[in-house]
Amino acid sequence: MTDWQSIERWDRAYYLHNVQAQSEYAFCAVERQDGNYLWLADGTRLLDFQSQLISDGLGHRHPGTYAEIRKAMDRYGHVFFGMASEYRARAAKLIIEDVLGAHGWAGRVRVLASGTEAVDSCMTMARLYTGRPVVLTQQHSFHGLTVGATWLRGYRNNLSPPDFAHAIDSPDFPRSGFAAIPPPEHQRYVSAGPLPSIVETEAIIGRIGADKIAAIITEPMLGAAGIPSHPEYLPAIRALCDRHDLLWIDDEVLCGFGRLGEWFGYQVFGDSVPDLVAAGKAVNGCALPAGVVIASKPIAEYFDRARWWSGSTWDGHPLVCASIVGAIESMLATDMLARVRSRGAYLRNRLEALADRHPCVGRTGGWGLFYAVDLVDSNGRPIIPSDRDTDFTGDLAGHPNNIVARECARRGVLLGGFVPNTIKIGPPYTIEESEIDIAMDAFDAALTQVDNVIR
Ligand SMILES: Cc1ncc(COP(=O)(O)O)c(C=O)c1O
Numbered sequence: 195m196t197d198w199q200s201i202e203r204w205d206r207a208y209y210l211h212n213v214q215a216q217s218e219y220a221f222c223a224v225e226r227q228d229g230n231y232l233w234l235a236d237g238t239r240l241l242d243f244q245s246q247l248i249s250d251g252l253g254h255r256h257p258g259t260y261a262e263i264r265k266a267m268d269r270y271g272h273v274f275f276g277m278a279s280e281y282r283a284r285a286a287k288l289i290i291e292d293v294l295g296a297h298g299w300a301g302r303v304r305v306l307a308s309g310t311e312a313v314d315s316c317m318t319m320a321r322l323y324t325g326r327p328v329v330l331t332q333q334h335s336f337h338g339l340t341v342g343a344t345w346l347r348g349y350r351n352n353l354s355p356p357d358f359a360h361a362i363d364s365p366d367f368p369r370s371g372f373a374a375i376p377p378p379e380h381q382r383y384v385s386a387g388p389l390p391s392i393v394e395t396e397a398i399i400g401r402i403g404a405d406k407i408a409a410i411i412t413e414p415m416l417g418a419a420g421i422p423s424h425p426e427y428l429p430a431i432r433a434l435c436d437r438h439d440l441l442w443i444d445d446e447v448l449c450g451f452g453r454l455g456e457w458f459g460y461q462v463f464g465d466s467v468p469d470l471v472a473a474g475k476a477v478n479g480c481a482l483p484a485g486v487v488i489a490s491k492p493i494a495e496y497f498d499r500a501r502w503w504s505g506s507t508w509d510g511h512p513l514v515c516a517s518i519v520g521a522i523e524s525m526l527a528t529d530m531l532a533r534v535r536s537r538g539a540y541l542r543n544r545l546e547a548l549a550d551r552h553p554c555v556g557r558t559g560g561w562g563l564f565y566a567v568d569l570v571d572s573n574g575r576p577i578i579p580s581d582r583d584t585d586f587t588g589d590l591a592g593h594p595n596n597i598v599a600r601e602c603a604r605r606g607v608l609l610g611g612f613v614p615n616t617i618k619i620g621p622p623y624t625i626e627e628s629e630i631d632i633a634m635d636a637f638d639a640a641l642t643q644v645d646n647v648i649r
Contacts, residue, residue: 198223198235227254230622230629232608243602243609243633248417248448248564248620251476252521252530256624259481262520263513270512275505281515288522289486293457299467301494304487305515307508309447309474310338312485313411316443316470318344318351318364318504320409323493324441327366328402330395330410334377334582336418337411337445337472344368353500362500365408373402377416378423381559392430399438409441409470410434414459417448419582420566420616422559425463432466441493444468447485448564451476452525452623455535455562462561469493476623478517483508486518525623534623537630538562541619544634554594554644565619569594569641571648578614590614594644601640607633609640 202221211219223235230253232240245251252259266281273279286303294300306312317329331337344351345368353362364370375398376391383389399407412431415422435442449459450473456462458471470493474485489497508514525531538561545565549555554577556570571577577594578584590596598617599610611617621633 196225196235201235229253229255230625238606240603240606240608241629241632243607243621243625243629244618245620245622246480247475248453248618249475250480251452251623252479252524253622253624256479256481256521256524258524258527259479259517259520262516262523263481266513266516270516272507273510273512274507275509279510279512279515281512281519282510285515285518285522288519289488292526293522294488297461297467299490300471300488301491302489302497305510305518306485306487307483307506307511307514308338309445309472309485310340311506312447312472312474312487313337313443313445314340314342314344315487315504316411316445316472317370317409319470319487319489319493319497320441320443321364321370322351322353322362322502323496324408325362325365326406326408327364327370328373328407329370329443330373330375330398330407330440332377332412332416333374334419334421335411335413335416335445337413337447342368349503351502351504353497353502355500358500361503373398373407375410377419377421378412378427380557381422381424382557383424389424389426389430391427392434395431396434399434399440404438404440407438407440409443411443411445413445414449414454414462415560415564415566417618418612420568420611420613420618421582422561422566423463428460428463429466432468435469441469443470443472445472447472447474450474451522452531452534453562453564453620454560455531455538457531459561476521478514478521481517481521482511482514484514484518530623534562537621537623537625537627540627541565541621541625541630541634544630545619548634548638548641552638552641552645554641554648560619563621563623563625567617567619569598569615569617569644576615577644577648581615582613584614592647594647597643597647598637598640601643602633602636605636605639607636609633609637 225233225235289303375395446458454462469490471488478484554569556568558567593614595611602609
């Protein structure tokens with residue numbers, strides 16, 4: 195039996211907690227997890243309707259993924275990146291051939307330990323490939339939270355081609371820059387003519403100079419902020435990149451590997467393909483820490499010609515690669531994408547019915563099994579005016595996302611949001627229709643509470 199009193203004491207005393215101040219820290223211990231559920235230490239069972247961080251695509255402890263990890267553990271511990279393992283090669287083949295082969299653009303993949311690292315790798319590759327320092331990034335986007343260990347010198351992620359006398363550094367190292375571009379218009383935005391965000395992004399490119407810009411990084415649907423992109427947005431970003439000879443980095447850490455009902459979120463928006471992809475989360479359902487960077491054929495061929503002084507202790511870890519093999523093979527064997535689409539359609543219908551009945555529901559949007567619901571006041575404006583520009587100061591208990599999270603938890607459902615007025619709905623792909631009903635009934639009750647607040 196776990197001694198939960200000691201666990202709470204040690205957790206409170208020694209762990210460096212995320213997000214909450216120590217004075218408000220709420221100890222909420224998970225005793226175990228299985229499928230779409232968590233059991234808390236006090237015996238409460240919660241339906242995990244947000245897949246933890248919209249991350250655990252296959253629910254908890256998926257049998258296919260875990261069987262492959264167990265098999266790998268009988269043979270492998272850690273193999274460093276200078277050597278190959280069966281699982282590293284199989285994971286790479288699955289991603290490049292089986293998942294992306296029909297799309298024709300992807301050349302090589304590297305397996306890392308987090309989505310953040312995958313994003314960092316994309317930016318370094320884009321800068322080395324183009325020889326330009328600046329990356330354009332969307333307001334309200336989220337790509338990870340590291341500060342840049344490469345900048346501390348040592349081996350510095352440079353290229354040393356065998357036939358060159360000098361190494362090629364990332365341009366403007368170590369000061370390579372960023373510039374903000376507008377977020378995408380919402381999926382439901384209606385207007386004639388070009389999207390204002392794209393017009394403004396092109397003006398920004400003009401002001402900075404395309405010859406200084408390596409890439410534009412975007413999310414298919416902004417995860418942290420919960421903004422589903424307008425259908426014309428990503429094709430327009432691709433066209434903009436082509437016009438100005440920039441690379442398109444597609445951050446699929448949250449949307450990739452099935453979340454939007456396709457292998458990758460960009461596939462929801464037509465035929466445009468990216469140059470670099472960062473992914474993570476659902477690549478192995480978070481069974482182990484993982485990220486992957488995927489490079490287009492031309493970029494992969496460019497890096498083939500050099501020694502790239504990059505690498506982490508964890509690159510291509512056999513157990514992580516085994517978890518990727520297990521997850522992807524399970525998804526292929528069970529046609530998981532079709533399931534995401536059909537369960538997604540059911541969820542969307544239930545959400546639309548709620549939106550019709552609750553005055554606090556403003557815009558809703560999303561695809562597959564990822565939806566964002568914006569909560570508004572009686573004038574249709576964000577209930578907390580700072581909305582996605584919030585700095586999270588003051589008492590957050592009355593924020594609509596927290597009202598919803600509390601009421602849903604009281605009804606046995608884990609569901610909430612990050613920014614104050616937006617609820618993010620991202621259940622595991624293994625969710626059943628009956629479980630969608632349970633979650634939507636809890637959400638219905640929570641929305642009634644928000645309706646009472648805005649009255
Ligand atoms: C779109 C996006 N990019 C990058 C990251 C960072 O990934 P990780 O937390 O695996 O480092 C996240 C994490 O939520 C994300 O949603």
